[in-house]
Amino acid sequence: MGSEPQFVDAPSARDVQPLLSVRDLVTEFKTGDGVVHAVDGVSYEVYPGETLGVVGESGSGKSVTVMSILGLIPQPPGRIANGEIILDGQDLLQLSSRELRQVRGKDVAMIFQDPMTSLNPVLSVGDQLAEAILVHEDVSEDVARKRVVELLELVGVPNADQRFDQYPHEYSGGMRQRAMIAMAMANRPKLLIADEPTTALDVTIQAQVLEVLQAAKEETNAGVILITHDLGVVAEMADRVVVMYGGRVVETGTVDEIFHSPKHPYTLGLLSSLPRPDQDLERLVPIPGQPPSLINLPSGCAFHPRCHLGRGRSRCRTEEPALYDLGPMRGSRCHFHEEMAREVAEVEKATGARIEGSEA
Ligand SMILES: Nc1ncnc2c1ncn2[C@@H]1O[C@H](COP(=O)(O)OP(=O)(O)O)[C@@H](O)[C@H]1O
Numbered sequence: 001m002g003s004e005p006q007f008v009d010a011p012s013a014r015d016v017q018p019l020l021s022v023r024d025l026v027t028e029f030k031t032g033d034g035v036v037h038a039v040d041g042v043s044y045e046v047y048p049g050e051t052l053g054v055v056g057e058s059g060s061g062k063s064v065t066v067m068s069i070l071g072l073i074p075q076p077p078g079r080i081a082n083g084e085i086i087l088d089g090q091d092l093l094q095l096s097s098r099e100l101r102q103v104r105g106k107d108v109a110m111i112f113q114d115p116m117t118s119l120n121p122v123l124s125v126g127d128q129l130a131e132a133i134l135v136h137e138d139v140s141e142d143v144a145r146k147r148v149v150e151l152l153e154l155v156g157v158p159n160a161d162q163r164f165d166q167y168p169h170e171y172s173g174g175m176r177q178r179a180m181i182a183m184a185m186a187n188r189p190k191l192l193i194a195d196e197p198t199t200a201l202d203v204t205i206q207a208q209v210l211e212v213l214q215a216a217k218e219e220t221n222a223g224v225i226l227i228t229h230d231l232g233v234v235a236e237m238a239d240r241v242v243v244m245y246g247g248r249v250v251e252t253g254t255v256d257e258i259f260h261s262p263k264h265p266y267t268l269g270l271l272s273s274l275p276r277p278d279q280d281l282e283r284l285v286p287i288p289g290q291p292p293s294l295i296n297l298p299s300g301c302a303f304h305p306r307c308h309l310g311r312g313r314s315r316c317r318t319e320e321p322a323l324y325d326l327g328p329m330r331g332s333r334c335h336f337h338e339e340m341a342r343e344v345a346e347v348e349k350a351t352g353a354r355i356e357g358s359e360a
């Protein structure tokens with residue numbers, strides 16, 4: 001909960017200040033069945049120019065965390081019960097809704113899974129992008145139009161000048177997502193939040209959209225939070241990774257650390273269930289059991305009922321693990337994280353697969 005010790009990264013590890021610092025965030029929802037503890041003491045940082053991958057099964061609190069950052073939690077039934085969300089020295093949780101609207105779209109932009117939820121069907125794509133610029137900047141419509149055409153070109157929309165006047169339904173799914181990226185980049189945000197941005201797209205289109213996202217990021221040096229359940233996407237795109245389980249951060253590390261030497265059994269479970277082109281499907285090891293109820297989390301370590309490493313040890317059932325500090329920006333919420341190297345070796349032996357998601 002709010003008072004438990006949190007993993008704090010060593011300031012000496014980086015000279016740069018974090019762009020975004022989420023500290024001890026608690027977001028809950030009141031429902032007929034009880035209080036849903038959707039986000040329970042989450043902390044993470046995003047540095048300028050880096051991509052932070054956030055992974056975890058469905059319902060682990062990934063989206064609610066970023067909706068809290070954006071001030072988009074419906075209250076009620078939602079409530080942010082604790083925490084700080086510091087963007088560039090300013091606590092977003094202390095802002096009025098008017099001030100927050102100013103931050104959204106300008107300093108922080110968001111790309112959702114389904115662009116149709118963010119695009120207005122009765123306005124041309126170009127007009128919507130121009131509007132996004134004009135809301136935050138005092139420029140003429142001609143200048144805005146020119147900037148929009150450049151943005152559409154940047155994200156690879158062909159014939160951008162003609163495409164300006166077309167409506168969202170005249171764009172394919174991939175083109176709409178490119179337009180969304182263009183819209184998100186329109187005001188050169190410092191922070192870009194992409195929540196499952198390619199989940200709804202075909203694999204080939206996915207790769208193109210991710211490339212565009214990468215290019216847009218490099219162009220603006222924005223920090224990116226990339227939420228995905230696809231570890232392949234994380235391997236490709238992210239610098240650092242946060243693994244979430246049951247509304248909490250259970251592991252943090254660089255992409256290499258997470259993929260090559262996971263320190264939490266849940267992370268290992270995610271890696272072992274990652275489909276790989278060179279691997280037989282039957283060799284995949286799904287994580288047994290179901291994600292936990294966020295109304296009534298299991299006692300001790302929330303992962304213990306599904307955990308192979310725990311092997312029913314009483315400490316796992318009774319004592320809630322803190323996020324153990326394993327080095328600069330490296331943490332694991334497992335009492336037995338020191339046994340993970342052996343665990344990884346065992347899984348590799350059992351499946352004949354190397355635990356690694358990327359050769360990079
Ligand atoms: N408006 C809401 N009312 C009640 N529960 C909610 C609401 N929004 C999200 N939740 C719950 O919060 C939990 C975390 O959801 P979410 O962050 O969307 O998960 P994910 O990791 O899949 O993005 C889920 O159990 C979800 O049902």
Ligand SMILES: [Mg+2]
Pocket residue numbers: 062063064195
């Ligand atoms: Mg989600």
